[in-house]
Amino acid sequence: MNRFWSKRIQNIVPYTPGEQPKDRQFIKLNTNECPYSPSPKVIEAINRAAGDSLRLYPDPECVELRAAIAKREGLDINRVFCGNGSDEILAFAFQAFFDPDREVVFPKITYSFYPVYTDFFGLKRREVPMNPDFSDPIDLLCGNNGGVVLANPNAPTGIAVGLGTVEKLLNANPDVVVIVDEAYIDFGADSAVSLIGRYPNLLVVQTTSKSRALAGLRVGWAMGDAGLIDGLRCVRDSINSYTVDRLAQAGAAAAIRDEDYFQSIRRRVMDTRSWTEKSLKEKSFTVLNSQANFVFASHPNHSGKELLDGLRERGILVRWWDKPEIRNWLRISIGTDEDMEALVQALGELI
């Protein structure tokens, strides 16, 4: 705190990103990054874009990148909006579509940035308790709210809902925007993009950070009715007109276009996830059914914090939250086969 701080920030507890250690080589299973390199075509596109044209502002409307996304998804380009990572898109959406007088609702256990957004933007929220099996409490997200946010698959549980469930949410909340945060959609769940034409209240948010191996490039996008896209544009142009730099636009467009590479690495991640789930269960872990690039696991005889610390001593970082409902759980990103073998071996030593 400082005497010059605004009232707005005096009582904020900001989001805490996963640790990015620089002092030591860890097996990094704490921030859901992809263990494989980005497509070689991405690197080529960046190298081509790194030249004289960097002296010029980027295209504020990201037309080339939006066209690549629109083409892949079979959407009109005016249904696509790009930003500096899906977090920025979410922050824009909370400002564009939610008002202070009505509660924004989302599951109690979900991406921990959502309550930060509601606090920071002066919105009310209702965090809905999870079902006992950690699945999403869909009925409690239906009606009587000022907006819905659903991560699908959810984080940190990894549990996904089907499109029928998403449609139920959209039909039950016709007068408010339903944000479906699909950061992890490419690892086994069905995207709600196919519903966009039928639901003007649907906003789907995706990112290059996970399945395109580009967390370091900061590109996310929203897809939805053109009126919603215009709302995001209005927020952006009230804050920072040029949010996606030239290199990020070029690299992300190349990533979207390289479908073969994308398919190959997402399959590898899913295969490794199956092996990891099986191996952890053999060691008596409970592992939720994940459709994401991480698993959420707990052991009957060892606390989450104990395993977190023990893994760290063995050079492996995973993620743990000091919240009552999930204190005994670890979120473990899916790395390479070798990473996960090291993880399973280390956990074997700890239990």
Place this chain on the structure above:
Amino acid sequence: MNRFWSKRIQNIVPYTPGEQPKDRQFIKLNTNECPYSPSPKVIEAINRAAGDSLRLYPDPECVELRAAIAKREGLDINRVFCGNGSDEILAFAFQAFFDPDREVVFPKITYSFYPVYTDFFGLKRREVPMNPDFSDPIDLLCGNNGGVVLANPNAPTGIAVGLGTVEKLLNANPDVVVIVDEAYIDFGADSAVSLIGRYPNLLVVQTTSKSRALAGLRVGWAMGDAGLIDGLRCVRDSINSYTVDRLAQAGAAAAIRDEDYFQSIRRRVMDTRSWTEKSLKEKSFTVLNSQANFVFASHPNHSGKELLDGLRERGILVRWWDKPEIRNWLRISIGTDEDMEALVQALGELI
């Protein structure tokens, strides 16, 4: 408008960035970009950073880049904050340091994003009329306000104030933050960075977009007391933890380190500005005394709009605002010598 838009955005008039035409080759003197390429060392640094590590999140604290800035400016690193362009930094600062109950003050003719910020963040503002010669109305920015924003040099006038004037503002407003927006500082004016140790209410904002020829990379930074920097960090971590991607961090750090290249291109721009001022005055233009990489000029017999349109027909873009005080003025970015010769010739044909 759309029925799902929040009240916050329903009445907002967003910022309009300068045109970025794609259909035709123009001589682009409308967005104050640098006419020279970025340093070759920037391109090398970007090519080095474009590899496997893009799969990992960037350093959210931008330590390497902040260290480069801190070293150049003789500051402690905890007095430096980096973001996705200086517009993002300004947007963060308005949220971090200004409250809705007191007016933020700035000159009436200045960077047109400031009133957008006050509107969008629900702040009151007082836009202070310019002195008759378009110099900044400093006395009217002293006291009785909730924060001060001064672009130095000012845009679109190009007029700079000296450090004594900045100190006057800081001393007259000891209980509020004074933001000095130095986007154009490197073309002849004195930076307020040297005052930071003595004024805890001073926040200086700079960018790589102009004097480092990197508008396409989107990197800006703030310098000030560590308590102010912490406030910016609090805002960032409530919106988007990773605002500067790996390539932008690497490229901007290389640009800051290449002092020789920086000095050579800023001198070329200043030399070309001198020639342009002289040439325009020879054609009976009034040209304000600019310390920026643009000039602000008007002609006694021709309206600003008439000259804007005539230049556009001749393949030259400049910037014009439909505001009563400056309707007869054009803001003309300084391009290469050849660009400016073409401009002067085209204006000669038009008058």
